[in-house]
Amino acid sequence: MKIPFFRLDSIGERLKEDLIRIVESGRLTRGEFTESFEEEFKNFLGVAWVKTVNSGTTALYAALRALEVQGQYVVIPALSFMATVDAVLLAGGIPLVVDVDETYTMDVNQLEDALKRFKVKVILPVHLFGNMADMSAINWLAQRYGAYVLEDAAQAHGAHLDGVKAGAWGDISAFSFYATKNVSMGEGGAVAVKNPSLVEKVKKLLDFGDTPAFNFRLSEFQSAVGLNSLRRLEENNRRRREIARRYNESFKDIFQLQRERGYCVYHVYSLRHPQRDSLREELEKKGVSTKVYYPYLLHELRNTPHLPTPRAEKFKGELFALPIYPSLTDEEVDYVISTLLEVVQKL
Numbered sequence: 171m172k173i174p175f176f177r178l179d180s181i182g183e184r185l186k187e188d189l190i191r192i193v194e195s196g197r198l199t200r201g202e203f204t205e206s207f208e209e210e211f212k213n214f215l216g217v218a219w220v221k222t223v224n225s226g227t228t229a230l231y232a233a234l235r236a237l238e239v240q241g242q243y244v245v246i247p248a249l250s251f252m253a254t255v256d257a258v259l260l261a262g263g264i265p266l267v268v269d270v271d272e273t274y275t276m277d278v279n280q281l282e283d284a285l286k287r288f289k290v291k292v293i294l295p296v297h298l299f300g301n302m303a304d305m306s307a308i309n310w311l312a313q314r315y316g317a318y319v320l321e322d323a324a325q326a327h328g329a330h331l332d333g334v335k336a337g338a339w340g341d342i343s344a345f346s347f348y349a350t351k352n353v354s355m356g357e358g359g360a361v362a363v364k365n366p367s368l369v370e371k372v373k374k375l376l377d378f379g380d381t382p383a384f385n386f387r388l389s390e391f392q393s394a395v396g397l398n399s400l401r402r403l404e405e406n407n408r409r410r411r412e413i414a415r416r417y418n419e420s421f422k423d424i425f426q427l428q429r430e431r432g433y434c435v436y437h438v439y440s441l442r443h444p445q446r447d448s449l450r451e452e453l454e455k456k457g458v459s460t461k462v463y464y465p466y467l468l469h470e471l472r473n474t475p476h477l478p479t480p481r482a483e484k485f486k487g488e489l490f491a492l493p494i495y496p497s498l499t500d501e502e503v504d505y506v507i508s509t510l511l512e513v514v515q516k517l
């Protein structure tokens with residue numbers, strides 16, 4: 171059996187009809203699909219305002235510009251995709267990197283150390299792999315030390331904690347709709363704003379007008395693909411969680427699992443093992459593709475200020491991710507489990 175690391179859902183007849191309707195209408199951008207996507211995503215999250223943009227990176231960048239981070243410290247976790255640190259640098263901020271905990275999200279004890287020692291403008295937690303960062307602690311610390319909270323929710327569409335969705339905890343948040351994300355458009359992103367005082371600032375940045383601006387817009391095609399994906403999100407997240415539950419049960423005695431916080435939507439399913447590289451090689455030979463998220467730490471990658479990061483350093487050498495996506499069949503899940511158990515026993 172050959173199991174790819176990612177496989178797209180079938181797109182369905184309704185989306186095909188929508189895409190044809192867009193071509194025939196002649197309205198290729200700024201139309202009803204983008205409007206509907208923004209309205210439905212805003213209601214789904216429970217925030218004040220949502221604006222789509224062309225990527226998760228530009229969503230982070232726009233949010234950081236709205237928060238006016240030039241020359242200011244922005245606390246980020248060591249373990250994330252490089253866009254998290256790059257957006258801070260592009261917006262002129264100073265990334266200050268802290269360690270992660272066993273949930274692979276920002277370590278709030280270290281965050282507090284950082285807040286005591288530096289004048290921090292923005293705390294930027296990442297809900298890594300679909301798992302919620304410790305948002306009640308982060309919001310409490312933000313209030314105490316007078317910082318804004320920007321959530322990187324690129325991997326956490328539909329995740330929630332204490333009844334509040336990822337992206338609806340902070341002042342503002344950024345989503346990605348990259349091809350493999352839980353809500354996908356191929357490329358795309360959104361800024362979601364909860365703090366009403368930031369709405370006008372973000373609007374100004376995203377429209378041509380008073381200040382020089384980029385064009386960050388999406389086309390109607392992307393919005394139609396995204397809307398189709400958004401409407402399947404909760405069902406797809408349930409399937410991801412079902413697969414993760416089977417993996418967890420099978421691997422809990424042999425591997426280090428990610429500790430869940432809240433309702434994790436398993437954008438990525440990662441395990442830890444000291445012999446990760448040999449395991450991956452053997453799995454590949456038997457047709458199971460895996461990936462490493464991430465082979466770098468953000469402060470090492472961009473040479474930024476940081477606090478000690480012993481956990482992230484250890485995790486970087488041990489983490490590897492298994493296939494997890496809604497179209498993965500029960501037979502394929504069985505094959506991944508039996509193959510990994512067989513390979514690990516032979517080590």
Ligand SMILES: Cc1ncc(COP(=O)(O)O)c(C=O)c1O
Pocket residue numbers: 224225226227228250251253254296322324325345346347348357358359
């Ligand atoms: C945690 C995180 N932040 C930011 C991004 C950037 O999103 P994009 O690739 O849409 O620019 C991604 C995804 O790729 C991500 O996983």
